[in-house]
Amino acid sequence: MSNRTDDARKRAQTARQILTVAQMRAAEQGLMDAGHDVHALMQRAGRGAGEWVRRLAAGRSVTVLCGPGNNGGDGYVIAQYLADHDVPVCVVAARPPQTDAARRARSLFAGEVREAGAALSQEGLPRGGVLVDCLFGSGLSRPLSDDLAALLGDLAAHHAMRVAVDLPSGVDADTGALLNEGLPEWTLTLALGAWKPAHFMMPACVTMGAVRLVDIGVEAMPGAAQVLARPVIAAPAPDAHKYRRGLLGIVAGAMPGATLLSAQAALRGGAGYVRLLTGGEAPSGVPAELVVSRGALPDLLADGRYGALLVGPGLGRDDAARAKLDVALASGLPLVIDADALVLLQPGLAGVNGLATRACVLTPHEGEMQVLEHNFGLSGEGDRPARAVALARASGAHVLLKGPCSVIAAPDGSVTMGSRASSWLSVAGSGDVLAGTVASRLAVTRDAGAAAAQALWLHSRAAERAGSAFTSGELAHAIGGALAEVLA
Structure with a gap:
């Protein structure tokens, strides 16, 4: 039983890895070194993809567009698999x-x-239910x-549903860049x-529709980024009390609205006790909890x-705000640094x-990231994962770079990438x-990577639960329902 469990855990971890073009080539070479030839791997990939296409087609006709390389070879295997299952295919x-x-x-x-060519133009493009793009795979740079882009676009326009195999043709696998204008969108x-x-990664990911993985047996590759996984969170122990569950302090600032939003989420993120730390009177609208x-x-x-301290939301950027950040840095506590505190953060500050x-997490959006890169003397070059890693290494903190596709980077260079979140966020x-939410989880776990x-995940799931056109207050209240879904 333990061997099966270990194997299942290993496969689940391998299924979450994100490989660059170079890493994928190395992984495929590893399979071939272990005795699997290219033909066998192509059969495995094509049949696996073919089953997805068969289900989507549901008896409709399928057109498979094949390029000159091994991605095109996958297409021929897909086509034969469909023909073997009585799906009309061209x-x-x-x-x-x-x-x-x-x-x-x-x-x-x-x-x-x-x-493809003049003869095809004369007899007309195939029309059908599903187009399968096997023109080029992940190696395209x-x-x-012009002729291939036109052919792809024309075929896409003549099919109700479209499936891209490995990646849509015209996408850079390592950066998510669109190499051509006007590329099709995919089902x-x-x-x-x-x-x-x-x-x-944007902008490519928004063109891909649903995304699914076809397993061909590759092993785990050292240094590979990972897909953000659905967490498993333990409920409080039977003898838990509010301090043992996690006491979180939130530093109040000049703009109480942001601070209170953070507190509303923290109250629902699992911490047992949340305190608003203020030097003056309590702001209006403080919830009883x-x-x-x-x-x-x-x-x-x-x-x-x-267990943790949150500084930044609503903090302000004046001398009083700087003094509060200095105290937070000097406290030695597990720390989440957000918003205004990120703009004030510099290597020269005591405690940095x-x-x-x-355990420390920085949570910048793109604008704040650029300020941090300037303050820490970073070039800001490269894609978002590379930039997040550079900041994590320079600061010694985990970095949660927010956006439509958020990235978590650790000081050791490891990367976790989130799936595209709801645009209503x-x-x-x-x-x-x-x-x-990060601060609440940090107060519980004392682990920066786990908290981030x-x-x-909870933030993205809360957006799904909140539906459309929600307010940030409604989003904060939905954190508790998202947490309930993943309790062990």
């Missing part, structure tokens, strides 16, 4: 096969193949030629062997039971060098809710 060969494996796959396809994208960065502690911040933090010695206050990952 192959359009955009170019003759140029690899041994692709030539062999074409030789094994017994059905109709139409060669330059735009499609379904089938990643072969492993996820690629483009499946989780939120304890307000008044006094000088250093004195308030003298309570040794804090100590971020690596505690583009509402004022959404980031404050995320910060409060759990909170990012």
